[in-house]
Amino acid sequence: MPPEPPIPNNASTAAALAASRSKRVSTACDFCRKRKKKCDFRYPNCSACSRAGVRCTIPPPGPQVANSSVPRDQLENLQKRVKWLEEIVRRKTGITVTDMATGTPVDGEGDPDWWYQVPSIIATGSRSAATSMPSPAGSGGSSVTAAGTSEASPGVGAELPNVGEIFRDQLEHRRPSVARPSTSPRVLRLGSLEEAEQVSGKYFDSMDFQYPFLSRTEFMGHLRYIYAGGVPTPEVHNMYHIVVAIALLMGSADPNKAADFYHASQETMSAALQNEDLPAVRALLCLALYTMFATSGPSIWHVLGSTLRLAVSMGLHKPKIYSSPTEEEMAKRAFWSLYNLDRLISSTLGRPLGIADEDISVDLPREINEDGTEAPGASAMTIPLQVMRLRRIFSRIYRYLYSNLPRPSPQEVAVTLSQFRRELDEWRMNAPVIPGAILYSTSYFDYLYYTTILLMYRPSERNPTPDTTSIISCGDSSIQVIRSYWDNYSVGKLKWIWLTLSQLYFAGITILWCLEQNARAWREHLTPPWQPDEEMMRRAIQAVVVLLEEFGKRRPGVDRLAETFRHQSTMIFSQMAYHQQQLKLQPQQLPQHPHLHQHQQHQQLQQQQAQLQMQQPLMPPQPFSMPTMGTPQASTVPLAPVLDDVLLVDSNATMPMIDPQMAEQLFYSYNWFQEEMASYYTL
Template structure:
């Protein structure tokens, strides 16, 4: 870089000024002395004098200039002004800019670059901008997505400039190298077609990000369509179903705030678009939870989509909450966008807002609502990722924000006895759950069995401590205790079942798998018995996972018997058989409500028949072995009461009556293990997750 180029870059600040259509002309061998001097100095200064550098133009805002700090140029406020709470202003162009000396060749390069960029805009959008005044509005003209084609244009554009640059770099004895015509052959250009004369695409896109549209009040151009239930009392009853179930798991909406908004809507008052969206989508979720008419829920969902774009207009907490509500709806409905994509968008938005970082705000309420939104998102991300066998959206090491405080609806803090007691406790479990998932379900080579056993013992101690110390919420005593038990059992199932880094669990893991699976099955059967089972794909996956894990444990017993050993898992026979039948019944009921599940139920029946048939033909082996307890017995093994089902299984689950033992597939255990991956892919494909 010549001294002259360095001066000019200082004057122009952060913008890059290389030529796009012609290479820079090298300086003459003996430049005149006045060429390097500011215009206010006399020309009589000799060439032996030290050149005077032009003063660098400051592009910092007034606040950063006064503090003599570096400005990050963010729009509309830089980071320093945002932290200080002052308005970010910049000085008007001063005489030092107007009077700065600019080399002629750089001006020519700038003009060539402007002409080339104007041609790019005209070619990609069809908008002739050469004759348009600078700053003219162009909204609604041409192709709105042309900007994102710039990188492709960079890689495929004509390589003439690169050839010219190569030619210019060759030695010349006749003086400065002239620029070759546009028709010159590009035979000497670089193979990639990308030369040093290309613009800095990173700076282009960074400039777009730094000049994003600022957060503004969402306009209400026309009164949005509002659907109402029969009365405000009916709306209160329906939304109470939401807050008494989903509100305990994902508390990103506050009940009292929503109640106030509900009253405004039913009174016919004007409310912001995000309030309209939250009202409609929450009613839609509540109707689905209450097993109400799906048509009415769909109507409320469609009404919510009319105001969703305005609810997502700004990058703020309201947009995060809107995406969370949309994710909850897609979990319960058979239509709507992919919950995986919605959660990914919500996570990236929350990280751009810094919700995962510890920070303080001027308002305690604002700070707590932000925490509730983030930890609701965290809970959903862990649940969906583990169910679909996909990576977590955010690493725990990157999270520094604390858990929400346990405030009541009136913002009085009551640890252990507030409405936030349950979600805070669930978030604590999800953090343990997350570390278990990351340790066992990845593509790293399996660690030594001894290391796995030690690590699982540590995890088990954390889980036992969590369940023992978990406080309950008296107004929802039954809900909190049963929900804690269910979460505890599903976490044990995730930890002890065959996994990529622990494909051959030990005896204690087999026992824990079997008992946890029976507990999970019983939880779902209890909900089904009272008509409160949620017929969603998450429920289907947990039921199927519990069922095939029971079969896997029974297969481990069968292998032990065939090797002349005692069965590893020794549950109550009636309890185990009823759990198997519960899975069969629930899968069949799912098949009546969700297409495609009937094939899954039939596959599970066939696997069960095979297992039980072989177990029925080995009674003498079982009787010859004394009962024994696994060597690694631990004190906190789940023992579930019997599920209230028929006393015995259907005959189809035992021997077919022909006297012949069905052929046992030698790879059955491996099939059961890979059923997890198969079913995850099946669900993701069928339900467009």
């Protein structure tokens, strides 16, 4: 009796049937259709085709792209092979092509092996090969050859492609750009839309003249959408919150409220930075501006470094082809705002520039208003453009004077500084005056002009001993810089940020350095090089002391800086008074007996000091009243009575020591202050 067949396992049978059904195709094969028989749709060959020994084929799916039929399992095999090839491309190059349309250029625009030709092109130096080689997609250039290079140019290497651009996308495992999330976390709102527009307007009225990387019209549109109950995208969420945080800090509002908006912006920071695009650059620029006003947050030095690397990776420093003129202009504004910030922060901290000027080939933005109309000399971009032009001169001055290159001869320094001075004077003479922004088109240009003069003429690594012209320019420019800050303080518009603190301190100690040069000339029986207005000079020093003390009430650590400056200024003014006495007195009026008692010398000096004060009285002490911040004052705020009662003797009735190294100490205090700034603000 034959054995009974084994009972099949129910689980395995069900799985097999399910797999068989999943591969069934409900299209009758060609063989069954011709015979007009019912097809059982078995996969991959139906029963009729198996019995007849013919290949089971079906009509091609979709539109009739071919006349011949295809095997029933060909579509599945092709799909498997496509997925396999897409996975290989993703692993080898980091490029995801699943969602790309067929025929989309990925690398080389048709020649997948073009980038392997680079070594041979460099070896042969063939210009024709270089010009015929296509550029990598997404590199930001239409060709790897240098744009605008003449065919007859004899420049070495001009015929070679940019190897870094060619290999960049091939050697990096770059994350593709993907759509940001459509929802955002919590949204903080001010009391009303009107209040939000007023607070945001403070940001654009101040920062847009220097860093115009945001569109005011676009931002206000997003603002109205948010206050109407809309849910912003992550990049808009981030931009809205941090702009409001900056504006609140600028208006001396509650710092806790500004911190709340800042922390809300950080909830979408990672989403705003997930792609290499313009919204990511804007998010980092906003973060850098926030760190200028706040005592907390990341290091502005690190933020700007990351932003510059992102901008260079995107090719913002070079001419590119954009989808629209608006996108092109906003990209230019973002890059040049970043350039402005980099030059300012680097020079303040005494650190290298983030990008060299010779590596920048993109043009400056055009003078276009928010409505798209171009108005040279009278647009919203006229003042920012003038600032950008100055920063380019500023950058060359900084690189020439503040570097470790061999020290040039005094003659070369004099000639070079004279050329820079002519450029600065020409820039100031050509600066446009806009009636709608008098503050920024007159006094603001003056302030930028004098700060650049100060950078150029003060002691530096390559010009440690400036000449008479430098001393005079330093002293006069420092007074003007301090006067600009004092005017803003008097009307309650001074920005209590570390950049203001640094510029104020630099100007103050430069005046002291100039006065020390005068004292040195007196010691050597020479005419003092700087002849300032006595009252204006003293009031400038007093203003620095007062403002440093006010900074100390708002920023930790500045009290030590104020004490150092007060000590330096006291020493300098003591030297001035002493040498002025020596010049006024005749030799016989001050007998030099070796056995004269010290107390008698002290009495004699006090009498001579009283006579000197009667002949040339100092400024009388004036009461000081602190202006209410935010409330304009009708008259100038009086200064505190400091330095006008400088004594030539201390509490022990002894003469103060005349320090011959005071000028050197003042020079090195620049570097000391830069380190202090970095420690105060974690820069």
